[in-house]
Amino acid sequence: MKIKGQGQFPPDFLFGASTSAYQYEGAYDLDGRGPSVMDLLQRKGGLADYKVGADHYHRYEEDIRLMAEIGLKAYRFSISWTRILPEGNGRVNPEGLQFYDKIINLLRQYNIEPIVTLYHFDYPQGLIDQYGGWRSRKSVDDFLEYATILFRHFGDRIKYWLTINEQDHVIHLPERIGLPGTIDAAEFDRISQQCSYHMCVATARIIERCHELVPGGQVGVAMNPMIGLPASSKPEDVLAAAEYNEIAGYYLLDLQCKGIFSPIYTKYLKDRGAFPEIDAEDLNKMRLHPPDFIGVNYYMNQTVRQSTSDTIAPRGTGVIKREEEGIYELVNNPHVQASEWGWGICPIGLKLVIMELYNRYGLPALITENGLGARDELLPDDRIEDDYRIAYLAGHLKELRDCVQMGYPVLGYCLWSFMDVVSGHDGMNKRYGLVYLNRKDQELLDLRRIRKDSFHWYGHVIATNGADL
Ligand code: BGP
Numbered sequence: 136m137k138i139k140g141q142g143q144f145p146p147d148f149l150f151g152a153s154t155s156a157y158q159y160e161g162a163y164d165l166d167g168r169g170p171s172v173m174d175l176l177q178r179k180g181g182l183a184d185y186k187v188g189a190d191h192y193h194r195y196e197e198d199i200r201l202m203a204e205i206g207l208k209a210y211r212f213s214i215s216w217t218r219i220l221p222e223g224n225g226r227v228n229p230e231g232l233q234f235y236d237k238i239i240n241l242l243r244q245y246n247i248e249p250i251v252t253l254y255h256f257d258y259p260q261g262l263i264d265q266y267g268g269w270r271s272r273k274s275v276d277d278f279l280e281y282a283t284i285l286f287r288h289f290g291d292r293i294k295y296w297l298t299i300n301e302q303d304h305v306i307h308l309p310e311r312i313g314l315p316g317t318i319d320a321a322e323f324d325r326i327s328q329q330c331s332y333h334m335c336v337a338t339a340r341i342i343e344r345c346h347e348l349v350p351g352g353q354v355g356v357a358m359n360p361m362i363g364l365p366a367s368s369k370p371e372d373v374l375a376a377a378e379y380n381e382i383a384g385y386y387l388l389d390l391q392c393k394g395i396f397s398p399i400y401t402k403y404l405k406d407r408g409a410f411p412e413i414d415a416e417d418l419n420k421m422r423l424h425p426p427d428f429i430g431v432n433y434y435m436n437q438t439v440r441q442s443t444s445d446t447i448a449p450r451g452t453g454v455i456k457r458e459e460e461g462i463y464e465l466v467n468n469p470h471v472q473a474s475e476w477g478w479g480i481c482p483i484g485l486k487l488v489i490m491e492l493y494n495r496y497g498l499p500a501l502i503t504e505n506g507l508g509a510r511d512e513l514l515p516d517d518r519i520e521d522d523y524r525i526a527y528l529a530g531h532l533k534e535l536r537d538c539v540q541m542g543y544p545v546l547g548y549c550l551w552s553f554m555d556v557v558s559g560h561d562g563m564n565k566r567y568g569l570v571y572l573n574r575k576d577q578e579l580l581d582l583r584r585i586r587k588d589s590f591h592w593y594g595h596v597i598a599t600n601g602a603d604l
Contacts, residue, residue: 142540144601149248149547150593151209152202152569153504155255155300157185158556160215162192166230169221171257176310183562183576189554190582195238197584201570202553203245205590206597210247211503211549212238213255213300216281223259224277232288239292250501250549251293252357253282253341255300256311256559263313269330270312278337283344290349295546297430297503298338301359303387304454306331320451324409332411335390339420346424356391357430357503360384361455362484362491366440366466375463376439382459385495388429392496394422403462406447428546429492432504433531436484438468476508476565482530489538489545499544504551505531508558508565511587519571519587528589529596529604536601550593554584569593 144150157173163186164170177185191198202210216223218231242249262268262277282298305311306327309318314326338356345352362384365376378399386400395418396404404410437455444460458464471479489500507527511519528550539545555568562576569590573583596604 142536142602143599144536144539146600148539148545148600149209149250149501149549150597150601151207151211151248151250151547151549152205152553153211153549153551154191154553154556155213155252155257156215156218157188157255157257158559159189159212159554160192161186161188161190165192166234167218167221167228168215168231169217169223170260171215171217172260172263172311172313173257175260183557184579185557187574187579187582189556189572189574191554192234194582194584196241198554199238199241199245199247201584201586202242202247205569205594207247207553208597209250209295209547209549210242210553211250211252211297213252213257214285215257216254217257217259217261219284220259220281222261223265224262224280227284235289239289243292248295249293250295250297250503251285251289252297252300253285254278254298256305258311258313260313268313269333270326272333274333275337275340279340279344282341283348286345286348286352290352293349294351294353295501296345296349296352296354297357298341298354298426299334300357301432302331302334302356303384304359306334307450307452307454309452316452318452320449321408323452324407324449328404328409329411331387332413332417335387335421336417338391338426339394339417339424342424342426343420353427355428355430355501355503356388356426357432358384358388359432359434360488360492361435361437362487363437363439363463363465364468364481364484366438366468369441371441372439375441379437379439379459379463379465382462383456388492388496390418390421392421392425392498394418394420407449409450425496426498428499428501429496430503431485431488431492431500432551433485433488433502434505434551435474435478436471436481437465437479438471439463440466474507475510476561478508480507480527480530482534485531486534486538489535489543493543499546501546502535502548502550504549506551506567508561508567510564511555511566511571513571513573513585517585519585521587521589524587524589525592528593532596532601533604536604
């Protein structure tokens with residue numbers, strides 16, 4: 136009899152790691168790169184200096200050698216849209232293409248499968264200035280044009296593509312879609328839902344285009360599902376958790392995979408006057424061109440109880456809404472530990488997500504991010520003893536291994552992050568990497584790369600194909 140919790144991953148399982156361009160590359164204005172919304176946010180007083188990031192732009196050879204040393208089978212990174220198209224559309228910058236040629240060719244030399252995200256938060260400022268960005272239907276054509284350039288240029292070397300990183304996250308942050316942070320909540324609901332709809336239309340067209348241009352190409356969407364557990368067995372709490380999972384999670388995949396607005400989400404939007412302008416032909420395209428796999432960025436879960444309020448309020452801004460008045464409320468869970476930043480650590484939640492996604496959409500998953508943000512300490516002998524990170528990653532990998540052994544299709548696991556990068560909200564205080572980056576928020580120090588204990592541990596996990604977690 137097989138004992139639960141043992142065994143290996145399949146031999147072709149993609150053990151990997153992730154980064155994103157704006158957090159990692161630096162060289163923000165070099166070799167023709169144009170400005171993105173993330174550069175502007177930084178200028179307005181971001182915590183840490185993004186201009187240099189981890190200076191991967193100049194140190195990519197050393198970095199890829201470190202990836203090879205761990206034995207990574209895959210590396211997920213994003214292409215900076217404004218390196219390729221400095222204004223977001225129109226003129227192509229050959230130096231941008233050349234930079235990613237170098238990265239991709241070197242990865243291939245080391246037999247590391249490159250997984251490319253087209254757009255990871257760094258939307259071109261040029262498109263906001265030209266026509267308001269995602270709020271205009273023109274954004275669909277421009278995203279498709281950018282993707283087409285990449286498919287034509289890199290399609291002979293890239294099989295796995297991801298369209299938008301965390302659409303479910305980005306549409307709730309006004310500055311990331313070119314709106315003022317002070318915008319009125321009800322107006323924001325209307326605009327952000329229209330933006331989200333345009334992103335879905337663009338995604339379907341990009342998937343169709345990839346299948347036309349890239350032989351064997353596979354396209355995924357990367358979501359951040361924070362699965363909601365009911366706070367109690369009270370039926371009202373169980374219902375609140377189910378509603379939370381629809382409204383805060385699956386609504387987007389229902390559109391992208393099936394071309395439908397679920398009944399509950401339709402009502403939710405209409406109650407708030409935020410149902411977008413849609414076209415039946417777009418929904419048909421979504422239905423005909425669903426993604427090939429679902430990218431899962433999984434960090435934390437939520438715990439949900441019934442809302443006691445009997446009024447409805449706008450959704451408004453912010454990635455997480457603590458209370459959706461009249462529907463649900465998020466609460467602490469005494470059975471789930473949280474990170475220093477209050478992120479509920481729940482490896483079983485990853486298993487629930489994998490099961491639920493497959494049951495709903497019948498598509499394979501690729502874990503595109505999973506990791507623990509912590510304040511790592513650099514010890515005098517250049518060691519970083521991050522046993523807490525190893526425990527976090529091992530816990531999630533065990534649940535994932537169980538899923539794979541049960542027969543759920545999972546292409547791979549790309550942890551966040553290969554190296555410490557500039558954290559979106561917390562600068563260099565919150566580190567996720569297997570490799571320590573020797574810099575502070577504003578002091579760049581020597582940007583030395585130092586292997587953490589988790590670096591060596593992950594190398595062993597890969598070498599033993601996950602048998603020894
Ligand atoms: C995800 C993003 C990543 C990364 C990660 C950790 O949502 O896709 O880019 O930043 O979260 O987030 P943070 O750095 O804010 O802790």
